[in-house]
Amino acid sequence: MGIKACDRNGCDRIMCDNYSDQFGYLCFECMTELQSKAGNITIGDFMASPKGADKPAEPATLDDIDAAFNPS
Numbered sequence: 001m002g003i004k005a006c007d008r009n010g011c012d013r014i015m016c017d018n019y020s021d022q023f024g025y026l027c028f029e030c031m032t033e034l035q036s037k038a039g040n041i042t043i044g045d046f047m048a049s050p051k052g053a054d055k056p057a058e059p060a061t062l063d064d065i066d067a068a069f070n071p072s
């Protein structure tokens with residue numbers, strides 16, 4: 001007790017404002033992510049999912065492609 005560490009898998013934030021008897025503490029960042037996934041994931045699965053591991057890959061932009069492939 002005291003530091004209120006986020007109980008989400010892989011999250012090391014402390015002083016979390018959100019608390020659940022069932023799931024423990026959740027930081028603001030994880031709460032925002034969970035809210036964005038409402039309807040798509042159970043809270044249990046979300047808490048067990050590694051933080052930041054399931055972000056969708058950003059589609060490559062033309063600038064990304066230009067930066068990745070330099071003329072030889």
Ligand SMILES: [Zn+2]
Nearest residue numbers: 006011027030
């Ligand atoms: Zn968190």
